[in-house]
Amino acid sequence: MPVAAVAFEEDFLMTGHAPAKRPNQLFRNLNSKIASIPMILVAVGIFLGGSLWTVVYSFTNSKLLPRATFVGFDQYERLWASSRWIISIQNLAIYGILSLIFSLVIGFVLAALMDQKIRFENTFRTIFLYPFALSFIVTGLVWQWILNPEFGVQGIVRSLGWTSFQFDPLYDASIVIYGILIAGLWQGTGLVMCLMLAGLRGIDEDIWKAARVDGIPMWKTYIFIVIPMMRPVFITTLVIIASGIVKVYDLVVAQTSGGPGNASEVPAKYVYDYMFQAQNLGQGFAASTMMLLTVAIIVIPWAYLEFGGKKRG
Amino acid sequence: MNIRAIATALAATVVLPIGAAQAADLEVTHWWTSGGEAAAVSEFAKAFDASGNKWVDGAIAGGGSTARPIMISRITGGDPMAATQFNHGRQAQELVEAGLMRDLTAVAEKGNWKDVIKPASLLDSCTIDGKIYCVPVNIHSWQWLWLSNAAFEKAGVAVPTNWDEFVAAGPKLKEAGIQPLALGGQAWQANGLFDTLLLALGGKDLHEAVYVNKNGEAAAGPDVAKIFAAAAQARELSIGTNVQDWNQATNMVITAKAGGQVMGDWAQGEFQIAGMQAGKDYSCLPGLGVSDYITTGGDAFYFPVLDDEERSKAQDTLAEILVAPETQVAFNLKKGSLPIRGDVDLASVNDCMQKGLDIVSKGNALTSTDQLLSADTQKQKEDLMTEFFASTSMTPEAAQERFAEIISSAD
Numbered sequence: 001m002p003v004a005a006v007a008f009e010e011d012f013l014m015t016g017h018a019p020a021k022r023p024n025q026l027f028r029n030l031n032s033k034i035a036s037i038p039m040i041l042v043a044v045g046i047f048l049g050g051s052l053w054t055v056v057y058s059f060t061n062s063k064l065l066p067r068a069t070f071v072g073f074d075q076y077e078r079l080w081a082s083s084r085w086i087i088s089i090q091n092l093a094i095y096g097i098l099s100l101i102f103s104l105v106i107g108f109v110l111a112a113l114m115d116q117k118i119r120f121e122n123t124f125r126t127i128f129l130y131p132f133a134l135s136f137i138v139t140g141l142v143w144q145w146i147l148n149p150e151f152g153v154q155g156i157v158r159s160l161g162w163t164s165f166q167f168d169p170l171y172d173a174s175i176v177i178y179g180i181l182i183a184g185l186w187q188g189t190g191l192v193m194c195l196m197l198a199g200l201r202g203i204d205e206d207i208w209k210a211a212r213v214d215g216i217p218m219w220k221t222y223i224f225i226v227i228p229m230m231r232p233v234f235i236t237t238l239v240i241i242a243s244g245i246v247k248v249y250d251l252v253v254a255q256t257s258g259g260p261g262n263a264s265e266v267p268a269k270y271v272y273d274y275m276f277q278a279q280n281l282g283q284g285f286a287a288s289t290m291m292l293l294t295v296a297i298i299v300i301p302w303a304y305l306e307f308g309g310k311k312r313g
Numbered sequence: 314m315n316i317r318a319i320a321t322a323l324a325a326t327v328v329l330p331i332g333a334a335q336a337a338d339l340e341v342t343h344w345w346t347s348g349g350e351a352a353a354v355s356e357f358a359k360a361f362d363a364s365g366n367k368w369v370d371g372a373i374a375g376g377g378s379t380a381r382p383i384m385i386s387r388i389t390g391g392d393p394m395a396a397t398q399f400n401h402g403r404q405a406q407e408l409v410e411a412g413l414m415r416d417l418t419a420v421a422e423k424g425n426w427k428d429v430i431k432p433a434s435l436l437d438s439c440t441i442d443g444k445i446y447c448v449p450v451n452i453h454s455w456q457w458l459w460l461s462n463a464a465f466e467k468a469g470v471a472v473p474t475n476w477d478e479f480v481a482a483g484p485k486l487k488e489a490g491i492q493p494l495a496l497g498g499q500a501w502q503a504n505g506l507f508d509t510l511l512l513a514l515g516g517k518d519l520h521e522a523v524y525v526n527k528n529g530e531a532a533a534g535p536d537v538a539k540i541f542a543a544a545a546q547a548r549e550l551s552i553g554t555n556v557q558d559w560n561q562a563t564n565m566v567i568t569a570k571a572g573g574q575v576m577g578d579w580a581q582g583e584f585q586i587a588g589m590q591a592g593k594d595y596s597c598l599p600g601l602g603v604s605d606y607i608t609t610g611g612d613a614f615y616f617p618v619l620d621d622e623e624r625s626k627a628q629d630t631l632a633e634i635l636v637a638p639e640t641q642v643a644f645n646l647k648k649g650s651l652p653i654r655g656d657v658d659l660a661s662v663n664d665c666m667q668k669g670l671d672i673v674s675k676g677n678a679l680t681s682t683d684q685l686l687s688a689d690t691q692k693q694k695e696d697l698m699t700e701f702f703a704s705t706s707m708t709p710e711a712a713q714e715r716f717a718e719i720i721s722s723a724d
Contacts, residue, residue, distance in 0.1 A: 063689070064407035065389065083715070084696045149555060171555050173704045257557065259498040261703025262696060276382030278692030279407070 051292060058285035066281055075286035085287065088265045091177045095266070096245040099184050103241055104234075106185065107192025112222060114193070115200045125197070129190040136187065140254025143183035144170065147255075170256055173263035180248075180255055180264055187251075188244060192237055199233030200226065235306070246295055267291050337627035339395035341614075342371035342387075344380035347560040349582020353648035357450075360640045366627045376558070378501060388413050393617035395624055396631055401438045401447055401613035402684030408615070409446045415616040415625070420632045421445045429636070431655035432609060432673065438684045439613060447613040448635045451650035454607035454669060455577045455681065456509045458598040459584070463569035464491050475602030476513065476543075479573060483550045486572045495562035495571035496551035500699035502559055504691070506547060506575045507698050508682050511540045512608060513601040517679065520606075524685045529721025533713065541709035541716075547575075548702050566595070575601070581649025581665055591664035599668050607672050610681030611650065690723040 061071045079085050110128060114121055131139065146152045149168035157165040169179030203226055211221040227234075249268035252258060258265045267287060275284030339361070345354045351372070358368035371394055373380035381404060384397045388408060399405045408414055421427070421436075430436045430449060439447040458479065465472045465482065468489035473479040483493040496502060512520045515536055522531035531537065554571070556562050563583045565571035574580065581597075589595050599607055614635055616628045634640055641652040646662075651669055662670065672678065682691065697719065701712045 063687075064385065065411055082693075082696070083700070168555075257499065259557075259699065259703060261700040263703065272382075273692065274689075276385065277378050277688065279385075279404075279688040280692070283689070 054285050055289050055292070058282060058289045060282050062281040062285070064279040064281070071282075075282045076290075078283065079286050079290065084262045084265055085267070085270055087262050088267045088270050091264060092245070092248070092266050094177050095181055095184065095248060096242075098178075098181055099188070099245055100238075100241055102181075102185055103189045103192045104237065106189045107237070108196050108227075110189065110193040111196035111200055114197055125194065128193050131187045132190045134187065136248075136250040137254045139183050139187045140251045143179070143186070144255045147179050147182075171260055173260050176256060176260065176264040180252055183255060184248065184251055188241065192241065195233055195237050195240075196230075199230040202233075203229055242298075246291065336365045336367065337395075337621075337624045338367045338369050339624060339627050339631060340369040340371045341396045341398075341631075342373060342380070342384050342394045343398035343612075344373050344375070344377050345398070346372050346374045347558075347583065348586040349647060349649060350579070352586065353582065353644050356643040356647060357635065357640060360634050360637070360643070361631055364630055364634060366630060376499065376501070378499075388617050393619065395619060395628055396614050396616050398612050399447070399615055400610055400683045401435070401449055402610065402681070403687050404683070405447070405615050406441070408617075409441050413617055414446045415618050415628065416444045417446060417448065417616065417629075417632055418444045420629050424633055424636055426636065429654045429656060431653070432676075432678050434609070434678070434680055434684075435611065435613075435653055438680075447615045448632050449611055449613045449653045450635050450641075451611045451645055451648060452609045452653060452673065452678075453577050453579060453611045453650050453681075454599070454609055454678075455505050456513055456600045456604070456607045457578055457580070457665075458573055458575050458601045459563070459566055459580050460573040460596040460598070461566045461569045461571065462594055462596060464489075464566070464572045467491065467569065468572070472596050473573075473598075473602070475598065476510075477603075479601075480546050480550070482572065491569070492551075492554055492565060492571040493573070494547060494550035494554075495556070495565040495574040496547075496554050496702060497559045497562040498554075498557045498699075498703075499559065500695035502562070502576070503698040503702040504695045505577065506702070507540070507544055507694075508608075509575050509601065510543050510547065511537070512606060512679070513604045514543055515540050516604065517606050520608075520679060523720055524682050525680070527720055527723045529717050532720035533717035537716070538709070538713055541713045544701065544712075545709045548705065551702065552705065578649055578651070578665070578669060582647060583649075585647075585649060597665040597668065599665075599672060605672060605675070606677045606679055607669065608681040609651075609673065609678040610683045611653075687724050690719060693719045 057066050057068075058075055059070050059072060060067060061069050061074070114124060118124070134142075147168065147170045149155065149166075149171060154165060154167045157167070169175045169182075207225060207229075208221070211225060216225075247268055248266055249272070252264055252266050252269055256264045258269055268291070271284045271287045271291070273284075274280050274287065278284075341357075343354060345351060354370070354372070358370060361368040373383055377400065381399070384394070384399075385408065387393060388397075389411075393413070405414065426436060426445070427433075432452075435449040435452065436445065439445050439449060458476065460472055460479070462472050464486065468482070468485045468491055470482045470485045471478075473482055479493075486493040496506060508524075511523065519531070519536050519540075522528045523537065554562060554565070556565065559576055559580070560583055562571070562574050563576060563580045566574045567584060567587045567589060581591075584591070584595055591597060614632070616632065619625050619628070636653070638654060638657045641654055642657050645652045649666070651666065651673060655674075686694070694716070697712060697715050701707050
């Protein structure tokens with residue numbers, strides 16, 4: 001028997017197929033692949049294509065309508081020279097870091113309290129989750145009224161007799177971003193709490209029993225055993241919170257429209273204002289490209305660490 | 314529900330617009346939503362409905378800066394309304410250049426607009442390459458100081474007759490628990506206040522050097538420094554207003570919670586709706602009582618190109634109606650603005666409007682900054698002014714430096 005034939009036979013025996021007829025990977029699950037073509041086209045065409053188009057046109061001097069006259073980095077130079085953009089970035093950083101920390105901490109503490117087999121758990125859960133059912137515009141308007149010095153918290157406390165009481169974050173440029181943060185947390189922590197609660201319920205009872213037998217105090221069990229076990233839940237939560245932070249826009253519009261002055265501006269609002277109000281698409285595109293870049297700088301290393309390093313079984 | 318019923322219902326929706334074609338429905342978008350404005354725009358609607366057509370009102374709340382992006386994206390996105398408001402000048406320039414707006418030259422010639430519309434600069438800013446693309450409907454000027462007589466009475470000061478007296482009365486007003494100057498939080502209001510100070514206190518030449526010639530050196534010079542110093546004073550008087558919309562700020566003057574407001578003559582409509590009398594309940598100082606110049610800008614209607622012939626005809630009818638003397642009078646009386654024709658008789662014109670008319674007839678009307686500067690430049694100015702007026706930490710010098718940069722790179 002010639003060598004080639006032996007090789008063929010071995011191959012045949014090992015795989016159970018003739019090698020020439022081995023099915024092409026491309027045609028496996030053909031039906032589902034055809035079914036997902038529209039989705040792939042939309043994703044590539046709109047998300048990727050749109051993003052690329054935006055990046056390309058951010059190097060032009062487009063005004064109201066896109067125009068392919070390239071001007072190099074002019075739009076970016078102007079962007080980074082603009083004090084409003086710098087304020088926007090600072091605000092996003094403050095809002096982002098604090099809302100990340102506080103919504104995780106408050107959400108987890110609420111979930112842990114909820115997990116103590118309390119009475120009326122359903123009621124509490126509904127109350128805490130309810131703000132999430134409201135849009136940011138409604139949330140923003142409600143908090144605009146609550147924080148209004150004339151008839152909000154300050155007005156009520158003053159009418160009770162403390163006439164020198166001062167609490168008007170939305171009209172004080174140095175703390176306005178915290179006024180927005182309060183509303184953001186009020187709206188968002190309910191969801192974080194629910195995700196955390198689901199994570200806590202996923203922890204085996206036996207682990208709690210074992211920890212109790214070993215005499216480990218409850219707070220230590222949470223920090224050193226339960227939280228590390230909840231890693232996937234934390235990552236999901238992190239992604240949800242982070243995406244909410246980058247796109248924060250409507251909350252600011254409803255609460256302060258960026259005021260007082262420029263004190264509560266955010267990048268997404270800069271993009272909108274310059275694209276449509278100032279009729280300067282180039283400038284708006286440059287700003288949105290910077291936002292994309294920021295997200296990419298954070299997401300790519302994280303995704304690499306999370307999915308790239310180790311092999312998945 | 315059977316298929317036939319559905320088919321009939323569908324057919325009805327298709328047939329209806331064709332059946333109603335000779336009396337066309339035109340959707341008109343605008344941002345006139347405050348009390349005085351809404352009353353004024355309903356005069357247009359009434360006149361247009363009387364012609365057998367139907368005015369479909371597309372009011373967009375939130376002011377021009379909210380409304381314009383919606384209008385522009387509808388026009389560029391291929392879903393144009395039949396007519397839309399813009400401030401004439403440069404806001405719609407690119408839309409016209411892209412061929413999205415209808416050429417109204419034929420209507421204009423028929424109505425002899427060139428002769429009846431005064432001042433001529435109004436029609437000029439509707440004209441691009443010799444063709445007319447918009448219908449001016451009113452003249453607005455920014456340079457007005459509105460004063461609450463009751464507030465000054467309460468503070469025990471005489472009602473000021475010029476800006477300096479007003480500034481001097483500030484501390485007295487504060488003592489009486491009255492906000493001296495009401496300034497809403499929206500950026501365009503701070504920007505308008507500054508432009509008003511520049512023209513009123515700096516004079517016509519400075520206005521032309523900075524906004525017409527866009528001279529960066531003039532903007533960095535000592536004359537503009539004086540304006541910024543005055544703006545810093547105005548900032549002192551306005552801190553603590555804590556309202557957003559201009560009509561809320563006007564309302565503070567109406568209710569004597571504030572001494573005064575620098576706002577365009579559209580504020581007049583609010584005083585009228587509140588039943589107040591010029592001269593008795595409130596006073597007005599054009600040019601802040603210092604200068605005899607005002608800038609005239611205003612609102613204009615643009616007509617996007619439609620591919621429906623009947624509706625295009627109705628657009629022509631609407632354009633004629635907007636300029637007609639009767640509608641001009643009815644509209645402008647309610648709006649508090651000046652009519653665009655010199656040949657109409659405003660019988661019931663009040664004190665303040667008369668002052669405005671006198672200035673215009675003297676020929677002291679200058680082109681407004683909306684027409685002189687691009688939307689982009691205006692936006693940068695707004696960003697600067699709103700920051701300046703909101704925080705006392707920004708010095709006039711720092712603000713002027715940035716102002717000069719904006720002007721020298723203006724287009």
